[in-house]
Amino acid sequence: MPTEFEWKKYHEWCKEYDTDVLYLNIAGTEIIVLDTSKAATDLLEIRSSLYSGRTRLPMVNELMGWDFNVAFMPYGTFNTSSDCNASHAYVYFARYLGLPWRKHRRLLHHSFHPVASKQYRPHITKSTRNLLKRLLDEPDPLKIIPHLRHMAGETILSIAYGIKIQQENDPYIEMSQAGVLPLLIAAVPGTFLVDSIPLLKYVPAWFPGASFQRKAHEWRKLAQNMIEMPFAEAKKDIESGKANVSVVSINLQKIQEGTEDNAFTEEIIKNVAGTLYTAGSDTTVSAITSCILGLLEHPEVLKKAQAQIDAVVKPGHLPEFEDEPSLPYITAIAKETMRWRDVVPIAIPHRLSTEDEYKGYRLPAGALIRLCRAMLHDESVYSDPFTFNPDRFINPETGQIDYTRARDPSHACWGFGRRMCAGRYMAFAAVWLAIASLVATFDIEKAKEKVKVVGEDGIEREEEKTVEPTHEYISALVIEYTRCQTAKPRVMWRYADVAFGLVALPLLYYGLVKRRKRSNLPLPPGPKGTLLVGNLFQMPKEEGWKKYHEWCKEYNTDILYLNLAGTDFIVLDTAKGATDLLETRSSIYSGRPRMPMVNELSGWEAFNIGSMPYGTRWRKNRRVAHHSLHPAAVKSYRPQMTKSTRTFLKRLLDDPDPLNIIPHIRHLAGETILSISYGLEIQEENDPYLELSRVGLQAFTNAAVPGAFLVDTFPILKYVPAWLPGASFKRKAHEWRKVAREMIERPYAEAKKTNSTVSVVSTCLQKAQEGKDDDAFTEETIQGVAGTLFAGGSDTTGSLIGSCILGLLEHPEVVKKAQAQIDSVVKPGNLPDFEHESSLPYITAITYESLRWRDVAPIGAPHLLSTEDEYKGYRLPAGAIIIPNVWAMLHDETVYSDPFTFNPDRFINPETGQIDFTRARDPSHACWGFGRRLCPGKHMAFSAIWIAVASLIAVFDFEKAKEKVKVVGEDGVEREEERTVELTHDYISTFVV
Incomplete structure (x- = not known):
């Protein structure tokens, strides 16, 4: 067909x-x-x-x-x-x-x-x-x-x-x-x-x-x-x-x-x-x-x-x-x-x-x-x-x-x-x-465009030429023609249904009742499941991290076992459990679960360090990432962070509409990541590279939703031809693969042509050109590392800045205390800079509390256990998927008093005024991942958030929005009153300059 x-x-x-x-x-x-x-x-x-x-x-x-x-x-x-x-x-x-x-x-x-x-x-x-x-x-x-x-x-x-x-x-x-x-x-x-x-x-x-x-x-x-x-x-x-x-x-x-x-x-x-x-x-x-x-x-x-x-x-x-x-x-x-x-x-x-x-x-x-x-x-x-x-x-x-x-x-x-x-x-x-x-x-005419041509005399001139319409075109009158879409016939695949059943049902049966060699140790405690499907029907539809924590408390454990239709899941509910397994025993806990839709079909495994299986190729990419993003290297990117933050402040001052705050934050995060990754300048509006990143990340998000694609449950379906009914996932994956490739190739190609700014690409290419015996520094690896940073950095940075603003709106006393510290350290008429970081511990505490209070990823990226293991007298089966419950770790009442309150003072020693992690554990231990899968860009991300938070507090007051409501008084007369808008997860704040 x-x-x-x-x-x-x-x-x-x-x-x-x-x-x-x-x-x-x-x-x-x-x-x-x-x-x-x-x-x-x-x-x-x-x-x-x-x-x-x-x-x-x-x-x-x-x-x-x-x-x-x-x-x-x-x-x-x-x-x-x-x-x-x-x-x-x-x-x-x-x-x-x-x-x-x-x-x-x-x-x-x-x-x-x-x-x-x-x-x-x-x-x-x-x-x-x-x-x-x-x-x-x-x-x-x-x-x-x-x-x-x-x-x-x-x-x-x-x-x-x-x-x-x-x-x-x-x-x-x-x-x-x-x-x-x-x-x-x-x-x-x-x-x-x-x-x-x-x-x-x-x-x-x-x-x-x-x-x-x-x-x-x-x-x-x-x-x-x-x-x-x-x-x-x-x-x-x-x-x-x-x-x-x-x-x-x-x-x-x-x-x-x-x-x-x-x-x-x-x-x-x-x-x-x-x-x-x-x-x-x-x-x-x-x-x-x-x-x-x-x-x-x-x-x-x-x-x-x-x-x-x-x-x-x-x-x-x-x-x-x-x-x-x-x-x-x-x-x-x-x-x-x-x-x-x-x-x-x-x-x-x-x-x-x-x-x-x-x-x-x-x-x-x-x-x-x-x-x-x-x-x-x-x-x-x-x-x-x-x-x-x-x-x-x-x-x-x-x-x-x-x-x-x-x-x-x-x-x-x-x-x-x-x-x-x-x-x-x-x-x-x-x-x-x-x-x-x-x-x-109307008169209807073909569009004109100006093109540069080189004449016989070798001189370049600008000429006006007519644009010839094609199936996809824009004309001078006002038209954007959409090419007729085609599709395969919709049919009642009666015999195909039977064929699918003959293939799928045995696979399903095998997946549900497969046996494996087992030791005599018991599995960790967890809710009792049902025959064949295990705990599948008990899984929460939303906010799963809270349900996992409830189960851990119910069964008095920090390591929870779940069986989802034959697949073993281990949930780690405390930082100690995560450290003991994912860090101390990282050699067997650093795998990733197979994700056919995202990795194999949509192509993210080819370049994304976070998705790569634990092996030689991952180690090479990790080495390149560490070379570019270790603490000393990150200091070389501080000028880009400072510049993008200053631009962010100007955008807020020029356009203080509360509804545009989130777009401004996204622009800041995108500008920072783009300049650090590739050394490229960003356009003030409609930047094509930011749009590429947005579309690419959206494709990744769609492909990574658990249970969205049957191929993730039955990987053999990846071999089904794209034209077969029900195989629309193959056609989606083909489109998303093209988006992913364009997202990492276009800015990389531009960086190679024009790069004069210090960036991940420029420093890595320089190392590759030095001809040292490190085979990790290939163009493919450098392109992949830059693409991973570009795709993954903007959303987390933007989300954390947004969470910080929400905390400051809820706690104006924190804003006043932070502003007082800035005023005592930074000269009048100046903005905070990285040279002030050691003298602004309260800003650092606010940044840490933002990481902890509203964690960007309440459930950490899953690890895969490569061989059977034992922990606390429990058997952990080979192939089990290990889920760090980051939310539970960062809201552990034994570690953080009153954990649901935004309180940067928990990290401050009242006697010295400095950061003191003996009072409350550093939240970085959970925010950035564990063991060999720790986020390599954590130092860069923290610096970008710190300078943004410091600058916002130095320039702006934060107040909750006001709204006018009509109320009827005791005398029966309707009056208009101004009330404060109480914040929820979705909120609009008012910046008062």
């Missing part, structure tokens, strides 16, 4: 085998591809009673709740392969007695037949005029897609509900877009294994690999909001007498008139209205952008259309629907747009309900019928079909539309038979008026 543009391959196969009806068998599922309009008409229209089914979509319909969408509804209740053998009597009654799809379809027809569609024209006109105004007010080329999306959303939502749409940040448009986006993700064939194995829909959400259940739960809420909230608003308008003409108002009125048609219920009206946005928004936008692309390629078409508009429409006026009969060339452009770049080259598949015969061939029951839009580029119907040419539909003698010259493309664009798009008249009207208005208002 082709991995992209499959319609082209289907057409090639049809030509190769001289047929217009092609048969494919994909793992037991039979697919029939129809390559010509005649075949589609013969089967899907003439025999529509047999060919109107839909394939089952468990993720979209059953789990995400999109069964309200008319396009996805089964044609009757017999739309599964097992129903194909149903009795004739059952099929008869299922078809003709009160089927949901028929009721919805009847209401759609009532609302959108040609005459009914005309009543929505005022909505279309208004939203089109608003589009023109938005384009004129904001002609930024990059805004075209948002403008068009707003126009499409405004048109459809006003037609569906009659509600007034805001011109900026409309909640209903945003709600609809948020609801539709998950559909676009979930509907891609093969994305979710549950579509191939529907039985998986019964798997509980907490089960490893069942992240699709959690996604479906979230997405279901978005879909419900999308159809419930605007419908409720429309009903309010109707009740208050303010309703505009809309699908909802017209049909609710029909109910109130006492119709006997059982299709007119509130539920069906709500579903039909909710279907409209899904069906119409993206197709409308895609059609208009395709038209603009055609006009860019063929300016003669634009001139001809403008000439016709000028001859018909009065000067100073815009085209209206009443002008449509007099503007046949605009209609021809709209039709050619539909044909030239069809929005959906492979339509939603039909399903054949009973076995059929066509042209002497047997078409099996349950087969999926796919339409190949090659029929819109059929050379026997459309001459020169890949050229945008509206004149093909115009009779040169009459100047009118003439479908005897070229067939009306609507026959294929809007679907066939009983599954034809019910809103096609309204949709075409919206596209027609938008095109007519754009052509009347």
Whole structure:
């Protein structure tokens, strides 16, 4: 099966085998591809009673709740392969007695037949005029897609509900877009294994690999909001007498008139209205952008259309629907747009309900019928079909539309038979008026760009050249064209399900009941599990570190044993246990668990020290990291830290908006890490390298979520080909691997070209060039170490600074004490510097308390035990995953009194005023990891946080935000009072300069 543009391959196969009806068998599922309009008409229209089914979509319909969408509804209740053998009597009654799809379809027809569609024209006109105004007010080329999306959303939502749409940040448009986006993700064939194995829909959400259940739960809420909230608003308008003409108002009125048609219920009206946005928004936008692309390629078409508009429409006026009969060339452009770049080259598949015969061939029951839009580029119907040419539909003698010259493309664009798009008249009207208005208002030209060229005389000059549009392009009018996405057919992999079961079930059985050599010592204490799955069902869904600590207290232990479906887990709850095992015995506790999705498929193991298995390659990377980041080396990076901190202060002073504090902190962290890693300067806004880091880290975070990908439970699945249904993880991993490579290669290449600043890359390359006998200093290793620092450093630094600010807001006495110390040490008019560090122990104490109080990673990175071990009389099995409960260690009441209070004084000796770790243990022992897996960048990270904290306290006061609230006094009078906002985990602070 082709991995992209499959319609082209289907057409090639049809030509190769001289047929217009092609048969494919994909793992037991039979697919029939129809390559010509005649075949589609013969089967899907003439025999529509047999060919109107839909394939089952468990993720979209059953789990995400999109069964309200008319396009996805089964044609009757017999739309599964097992129903194909149903009795004739059952099929008869299922078809003709009160089927949901028929009721919805009847209401759609009532609302959108040609005459009914005309009543929505005022909505279309208004939203089109608003589009023109938005384009004129904001002609930024990059805004075209948002403008068009707003126009499409405004048109459809006003037609569906009659509600007034805001011109900026409309909640209903945003709600609809948020609801539709998950559909676009979930509907891609093969994305979710549950579509191939529907039985998986019964798997509980907490089960490893069942992240699709959690996604479906979230997405279901978005879909419900999308159809419930605007419908409720429309009903309010109707009740208050303010309703505009809309699908909802017209049909609710029909109910109130006492119709006997059982299709007119509130539920069906709500579903039909909710279907409209899904069906119409993206197709409308895609059609208009395709038209603009055609006009860019063929300016003669634009001139001809403008000439016709000028001859018909009065000067100073815009085209209206009443002008449509007099503007046949605009209609021809709209039709050619539909044909030239069809929005959906492979339509939603039909399903054949009973076995059929066509042209002497047997078409099996349950087969999926796919339409190949090659029929819109059929050379026997459309001459020169890949050229945008509206004149093909115009009779040169009459100047009118003439479908005897070229067939009306609507026959294929809007679907066939009983599954034809019910809103096609309204949709075409919206596209027609938008095109007519754009052509009347704008000239459409290709973008210009300035390029430097060297002439024959060797002198470099700047010239202006035209940018030729491609599938992905930006044009001068306002357009950002999105290439049509392709995907594999969605099928009911019936026999593939069986094959998957034959492979997966033995693997599952082996994984759950596998035996290993055991000593006679008992395992550490822990909660009693159940047969086969162990403690899997008892695992907490959130804040697992707290539950682990509770279990340790319950069983009076600091070393906890858990069994998750055959995998041994050891939780270390105290610093002593972690030190005894991960440091004292580090030679056997320094492995990492295998993470196929992150490391092997997404490519992070190739460069990330934290993910690498414990071995020779890890040692080389570790040696390079230590060379660059040991305490003496870190001092050479202090100028970069100081500079980025000063820039951070300036950004806060220039832009003191509380909502921008977090972006400013992220910018500070990114600037620091980028300059230290590569010696590169950062842009003040939209820095491309910071964006690379953000995207790369997001990919890593997504890939590393426990249980999100089945391949982490069954590593053998990494060998499954990417095109197989359910193997979307392979395609994701391929994309994420490219992101990871770009993240480490681009800044490294730039650093090699321009680096003159002291950085990790420059110092390591210098050592490599010295030609010493250390084989660790290779370009690959240096690139990996810099990439690890770049990816891992910014989020932790930013989080710790944010936690510190939260502590200072909660404890203003700490701020005052710290400011007093700074004022006594730093000269007036100066800022704290690293030379003041030894004289500012309270700032150091604040930094340590920030590390301890709200630890960035409450659960430390897991270690892997390489050989069986014994500790405190317990057996620790080989292959066990060792989890340090960092949160419990840093909130141990025997070590830190009142551990949940932010109190830097716990580290200060009251007599000397200096740091004293005999009073409270140094939190670094847990924050930065243990043993040979200790974070090599800990000294650099601490210095960056210290200078940021010192500078913030020196420059700013910290106060909790204020908000005005209305309260009713005892006298019954409402007054406005100002109250302090009490902080939670998510908070906004106010900086007072």
